[in-house]
Amino acid sequence: MCGIAGFVDLAGQARVPPGMLAAMAAAIVHRGPDEDGFFEEPGVGLASRRLSIVGLADGRQPIANEDGSVRVIFNGELFEYPEKRAELEAQGHRFATHTDTELLPHLYEQYGEQMFAHVRGQFAFCLYDARRRVVILARDRVGICPLFWTVRRVGEADCLLFASEIKALLASGVVPAEANVRGLDQVFTYFATPGPVTCFAGVQQLLPGQYLRIELGQTRPETLTPRVYWELDFPERGHELDPEGPPQAVVNRFEQLFIAAVSRRLRADVPVVSYLSGGIDSSVVVAVASKVLGRPIPTFTIGVDYPGLNEESHAGMVARHVGTQPVVVKCRHADVLEQYPALIRAAEVPVVDTSCAALLMLARSVREHGYKVALTGEGSDEWLGGYPWFKGYKATAWMDQIPGIPLGRLVRRAVMASQGIPRYPQAIVDQWERVAGGPNAWLIPYGLMSTAKLRFYSQAMWERLGGSHDYEELQLPTERLTRWHSLHRSVYFGARIQLQGLLLASKGDRVAMHSSVEVRYPFLDDDLMDFVNQLAPRWKLRGLRDKYILRRMASRWLPRAIAWRPKAMFRAPMDSFHLEDAPAFVDQLLSRDSLNRTGYFDFARVDQARKRVTRLRRWSLGRQALEMGLVAVTATQLWHHLHLGGGLCELPV
Numbered sequence: 001m002c003g004i005a006g007f008v009d010l011a012g013q014a015r016v017p018p019g020m021l022a023a024m025a026a027a028i029v030h031r032g033p034d035e036d037g038f039f040e041e042p043g044v045g046l047a048s049r050r051l052s053i054v055g056l057a058d059g060r061q062p063i064a065n066e067d068g069s070v071r072v073i074f075n076g077e078l079f080e081y082p083e084k085r086a087e088l089e090a091q092g093h094r095f096a097t098h099t100d101t102e103l104l105p106h107l108y109e110q111y112g113e114q115m116f117a118h119v120r121g122q123f124a125f126c127l128y129d130a131r132r133r134v135v136i137l138a139r140d141r142v143g144i145c146p147l148f149w150t151v152r153r154v155g156e157a158d159c160l161l162f163a164s165e166i167k168a169l170l171a172s173g174v175v176p177a178e179a180n181v182r183g184l185d186q187v188f189t190y191f192a193t194p195g196p197v198t199c200f201a202g203v204q205q206l207l208p209g210q211y212l213r214i215e216l217g218q219t220r221p222e223t224l225t226p227r228v229y230w231e232l233d234f235p236e237r238g239h240e241l242d243p244e245g246p247p248q249a250v251v252n253r254f255e256q257l258f259i260a261a262v263s264r265r266l267r268a269d270v271p272v273v274s275y276l277s278g279g280i281d282s283s284v285v286v287a288v289a290s291k292v293l294g295r296p297i298p299t300f301t302i303g304v305d306y307p308g309l310n311e312e313s314h315a316g317m318v319a320r321h322v323g324t325q326p327v328v329v330k331c332r333h334a335d336v337l338e339q340y341p342a343l344i345r346a347a348e349v350p351v352v353d354t355s356c357a358a359l360l361m362l363a364r365s366v367r368e369h370g371y372k373v374a375l376t377g378e379g380s381d382e383w384l385g386g387y388p389w390f391k392g393y394k395a396t397a398w399m400d401q402i403p404g405i406p407l408g409r410l411v412r413r414a415v416m417a418s419q420g421i422p423r424y425p426q427a428i429v430d431q432w433e434r435v436a437g438g439p440n441a442w443l444i445p446y447g448l449m450s451t452a453k454l455r456f457y458s459q460a461m462w463e464r465l466g467g468s469h470d471y472e473e474l475q476l477p478t479e480r481l482t483r484w485h486s487l488h489r490s491v492y493f494g495a496r497i498q499l500q501g502l503l504l505a506s507k508g509d510r511v512a513m514h515s516s517v518e519v520r521y522p523f524l525d526d527d528l529m530d531f532v533n534q535l536a537p538r539w540k541l542r543g544l545r546d547k548y549i550l551r552r553m554a555s556r557w558l559p560r561a562i563a564w565r566p567k568a569m570f571r572a573p574m575d576s577f578h579l580e581d582a583p584a585f586v587d588q589l590l591s592r593d594s595l596n597r598t599g600y601f602d603f604a605r606v607d608q609a610r611k612r613v614t615r616l617r618r619w620s621l622g623r624q625a626l627e628m629g630l631v632a633v634t635a636t637q638l639w640h641h642l643h644l645g646g647g648l649c650e651l652p653v
Helices: 020-027 081-090 100-118 166-171 181-190 248-265 280-293 312-322 333-347 355-368 380-384 388-401 407-418 426-435 443-456 459-465 470-474 486-503 505-513 526-534 548-554 584-589 592-598 603-613 621-643
Strands: 002-009 035-041 044-050 070-077 122-129 134-139 148-154 157-163 210-215 272-275 299-304 327-331 373-375 518-520
Touching (some): 002 020, 002 122, 002 166, 020 035, 020 044, 035 070, 044 070, 044 122, 070 100, 100 122, 100 134, 100 210, 148 166, 181 443, 181 459, 181 470, 181 486, 181 621, 248 526, 272 280, 280 312, 280 373, 280 548, 327 333, 327 355, 333 505, 333 621, 380 486, 380 526, 388 443, 388 486, 426 443, 426 470, 443 603, 443 621, 486 505, 505 518, 584 621, 592 603, 592 621, 603 621
Parallel strands (some): 272 299, 299 327, 373 518
Antiparallel strands (some): 002 044, 002 157, 035 044, 070 122, 122 134, 134 210, 148 157
C-alpha cells in the first residue's frame, strides 16, 4: 500500500501552485514512510508516498512505460504480477523495475481503458497519458484502497484534486474543512459511509469498480461522471449454481480457490503476518497460510478485556494447532477511550464501531514488531451470510408470507416498543424495502441504527438535511435486486455499504495504514468471489448454519470446535463512553455549549439518554440501540472538533 495525491487542471494549462504537492504528500506520510516521488508538467501534478513491499530497491513512483509517455502513481498490490508481467513481455513490452506498479502503464498501452479486465488485486491509482492528454483515476472492485476527489477553483482554473485520504486534500490549501450533513447522516443510517458523499462538503469518494476519465481541455466540472467497469452481480433466483449429490466437489473447488487466494497474498519482498481472532475466518487464513509457507505464520491477536468479548482462548487453540505463538494485544475500557481521538483522525469520519480502536492498536503492534503486511479474514461474512441478522431474518421470514396478516411487521414493532426504541412510520419502512428491491436482512441493523436520528437530531439538523433520503442516495440497482434471492440482496447490501463503507475503511485500510501496515483479504479474491456469488444460497446459509461451505472446508484444516463455532461478532465495549471515570473530553463534547455550537443534536435528549443508558439491562436490545446512538453522537462531536477547527473540548486539533 501507499498514499497518492495529485492536481489536475481540467483545461490542462495551469501549473501546480508551489508547495501544494509537497504539503499533500506530507499529510499522508504514514501511508508511505519509505520514500516519496513527484511529477509535474502544465496541467498535471502527481505525488506519491511509498510503503515498499514489492520491488524494494526500484519501485519509486511515478512509474512510467518505456518512453515515459504514460506515468502512474499507485496504491495497493497486484497479486498476479509475475504472471501478468510474463504475458506483457511476450507481447513486446519491456520492464525496467521489479515492482508490480509497472504493470499498469503497460496494461494501459496494451488494452487502453479495457485494462481493468486484466487488473486484479487491491488498488487505487492515477494514470497520466501525456500523448492523449488523458488522466484516469480508478479504484478496485470492492473498495479495499480508498480514493477521494473534489473540484475546486484554483486561481482562474477549474481543478480536480485527488488523494488517498481527505487530510491530503485539506492540506492542499484550497479545500476548506466544512461539514456535509448528508455524509454525517449516512453514519446514522448505516454506521458507515458508503458514499459517494463524504462527511466533508464537496469531497466525494470514488466508488468501488469505478474510474474517472479526464480529457484535458475537454472535460468540464459538470461532465465529470464516474464510469463503471465492474458491478457486483448474482444469478436470477432459481438459476444459481447448485450441484446435486455429495458436497465434496463444490467444497473441493472452494478450497482450491481459497488456497490460491491465500498464496497470492503471501507474495511480497517483506515478511507477511496474519491477524488471528479465534473465529473461523481468520483461523482458516492462518492455517492455510502456514501450510503454503511451510512454517507457522506469525500471528497477532486482540484480547478484549471485557466479559463476553474476549476471544483469546479460541485464538490460542488455533495458534497451538498450527504451531504459532501469537502476539496478544490487550484492549481495556480505558484503551478504547484513549485511542478514539487517533481513530477519528485516521478514519476522517465519526466511527460507531468501537472495535476499530482495538484494530488501531493491533496494527500498531504489527508495525512495532517490524512487519508491514498482515492477512485478515474480513469479507467472509459478507459473501457467506455470516451475520446474525441473516439468520434472524430467515427465521422470521415466514411471518411475512401469511396473506393479509402483517404478522412479521407487528412482531418487529412490538419488540421495538417493549425495548423503548422509537419507530419510523411504516410508510417510510416500506419505502426503504421497495428501494432495496424487497426484504433484506440488513434493514434490521440499519433500521435500528437509524432510530438514533429520532432520538438525538436537533430541529436544525433535520432542516439542514431537507428530508432523509437514505437508500435513494446509494443509487441501487433496484430492478436487478428484485430478481435475486433475498439472501443475495442482503449480500449485495453488505458489500455496497458495510464492507467498503466500514470494514475496509475505518476497520481496515485507515486504521492499518495509520501505522504503515498493509492489510490483505483472501476472502475478497476476485476468482473466489465470482465462484461464491454464483452458488445457490443453501451453500452459504443452510438452515440457520451460516458460512456452510466454508465450515465444510475448514473442518479439514482446523479443530471442529473452531470450524463449527457459532459466529461471534468482534466487538469492543460500547459503554466506555458512559462510565463515571470517562475522560473529561467526553463530557466536554456532550456539554450544552458544544452541542449547541455544532447544532447537530438536541442537548436535552442527549443528556437524558446518558442518564438512562446504564440503568438498562446490559446486552438488551434497548441498551444496545441507545449505546450505538450515543457513541455516534460522541464520535460526530469528536470528528467536528478534530477536523473542523476545535473549540469543543480540551483535545488538540
